Amino acid sequence: MRRRNTIISILVLALIAGVAIYFSQKNTSSTIVSDQTAFAVEDTGNITKLFLADKNGNDVTLERKGNDWIVDGDFEARESGVNVLLSTINQLAVQAPVSKNKYETVLKKIASEGIKVEIYKNNNHDKPFKTFYVGSSNIDHTGNYMLLENATRPYLMHVEGFYGYLTPRFIVRSNDWRKKHIFKYAFGEIAEISTKYPDEPQKDFTIKSLGNNNFELYNGQSQKVENIDKPKLLSYVSMFKERNFESFEEIEAQSFQDSVAAQTPEMIVSVTDTAGEKTTVKTFKKRIENGEDLDGNEIEYDLDRFYATLNDSNFIVVQYFVFDPVTAELDYFKK
Known part of the structure; x- marks a missing residue:
C-alpha cells in the first residue's frame, strides 16, 4: 500500500511539474510574441500615415485625407496598392523564428537591404505608432525576414494563405504609388x-x-x-x-x-x-x-x-x- 501511494505521489508531482513547465513556456512565448513578433496592426482603419524608405535613397509618404490616400503630399495614390499594403500589415504572422546561428547574417542583411516601415495612427504624425524593417525573403520565397524596432530577434514573417514573399507590397518609389x-x-x-x-x-x-x-x-x-x-x-x-x-x-x-x-x-x-x-x-x-x-x-x-x-x-x-x-x-x- 505504501509503495502504491508513493508511486501515485510521484505521478502527481510529475504531472504538476509538467503543467508548471507548460505554463512557464507559454508565458515566455507570450512575452516574446507581445514584445518581438507584434508586427500586425489589428485596426488599420486608424492608420493615417505610412512612411517607407530603403537604403538606396528611395522613400515615400502616404497620408490619408478623408477617404483618399495622397502620395508625398501631392498626388492621388492607387487604391489597390494602399489596400494591399494595409491588408498585409493587418495579416502579418510569424512563419518561423530565426535560429540563433542565423541571427547575425539575417540582421546584417536587414541593416544593409531592409525597407523601413513607419506606421502612424489617429493623425498623430509626430511619432510612429510602430516601426519595423522588412528584409529579404527566405530561400523558398514564402516569407520575409523582419525585425521590429528595438527588438533583438528577427522573425520569418508571412501572410497566411498567401504563397510568396512580401517585398513587392512594400513599395518605396513615389511614381509606383501614383494613379496613372x-x-x-x-x-x-x-x-x-x-x-x-x-x-x-x-x-x-x-x-x-x-x-x-x-x-x-x-x-x-x-x-x-x-x-x-x-x-x-x-x-x-x-x-x-x-x-x-x-x-x-x-x-x-x-x-x-x-x-x-x-x-x-x-x-x-x-x-x-x-x-x-x-x-x-x-x-x-x-x-x-x-x-x-x-x-x-x-x-x-x-x-x-x-x-x-x-x-x-x-x-x-x-x-x-x-x-x-x-x-x-x-x-x-x-x-
Missing part, C-alpha cells in the same frame, strides 16, 4: 475641352459646356459651329471618363526628356473642370530603332506608344489604343 490618370471626369464635371494641332490649326476645336449635358462647338478662331452632330459630340465628351497612361519615362535621361518636350507637339488636349482646374496633355512621337511594321517595312516611330507631357511636368508613355478615343478633329463633329 490622364483624364478622369464625370460627365457633369467638364466645363471645356480644347484640342489644338500646332502644325494643322484648321483641325483645332473647343467644346464648351452650357450645363445640363448641353455643349457648344467652336473652331480654332473661336467661331461657333452650328451644323454639328450632337450625338457624336456627347459621345466624345464621355470618352474623358477615364484615360490612363502606361508609365512614367524612367529609362531615358532627363536631357532626352527635355529635348523631346521642347519640340512642337503633335497635339495639345486641355480639359478644364467646373472648378476651374485644367489638365493639359501634349503629345510627341516616340522614335524607335530598327522598327518594322506588320508588313516588315522599316519605321521610324513607335506605332503603339507615344510620349506626352502631363501639365508640363510629368514625362509619360501613353498607348495609342488608350488615347485614340479622345483624339478627334473639327470636321469629325460636323454633319
Whole structure:
C-alpha cells in the first residue's frame, strides 16, 4: 500500500511539474510574441500615415485625407496598392523564428537591404505608432525576414494563405504609388475641352459646356459651329471618363526628356473642370530603332506608344489604343 501511494505521489508531482513547465513556456512565448513578433496592426482603419524608405535613397509618404490616400503630399495614390499594403500589415504572422546561428547574417542583411516601415495612427504624425524593417525573403520565397524596432530577434514573417514573399507590397518609389490618370471626369464635371494641332490649326476645336449635358462647338478662331452632330459630340465628351497612361519615362535621361518636350507637339488636349482646374496633355512621337511594321517595312516611330507631357511636368508613355478615343478633329463633329 505504501509503495502504491508513493508511486501515485510521484505521478502527481510529475504531472504538476509538467503543467508548471507548460505554463512557464507559454508565458515566455507570450512575452516574446507581445514584445518581438507584434508586427500586425489589428485596426488599420486608424492608420493615417505610412512612411517607407530603403537604403538606396528611395522613400515615400502616404497620408490619408478623408477617404483618399495622397502620395508625398501631392498626388492621388492607387487604391489597390494602399489596400494591399494595409491588408498585409493587418495579416502579418510569424512563419518561423530565426535560429540563433542565423541571427547575425539575417540582421546584417536587414541593416544593409531592409525597407523601413513607419506606421502612424489617429493623425498623430509626430511619432510612429510602430516601426519595423522588412528584409529579404527566405530561400523558398514564402516569407520575409523582419525585425521590429528595438527588438533583438528577427522573425520569418508571412501572410497566411498567401504563397510568396512580401517585398513587392512594400513599395518605396513615389511614381509606383501614383494613379496613372490622364483624364478622369464625370460627365457633369467638364466645363471645356480644347484640342489644338500646332502644325494643322484648321483641325483645332473647343467644346464648351452650357450645363445640363448641353455643349457648344467652336473652331480654332473661336467661331461657333452650328451644323454639328450632337450625338457624336456627347459621345466624345464621355470618352474623358477615364484615360490612363502606361508609365512614367524612367529609362531615358532627363536631357532626352527635355529635348523631346521642347519640340512642337503633335497635339495639345486641355480639359478644364467646373472648378476651374485644367489638365493639359501634349503629345510627341516616340522614335524607335530598327522598327518594322506588320508588313516588315522599316519605321521610324513607335506605332503603339507615344510620349506626352502631363501639365508640363510629368514625362509619360501613353498607348495609342488608350488615347485614340479622345483624339478627334473639327470636321469629325460636323454633319
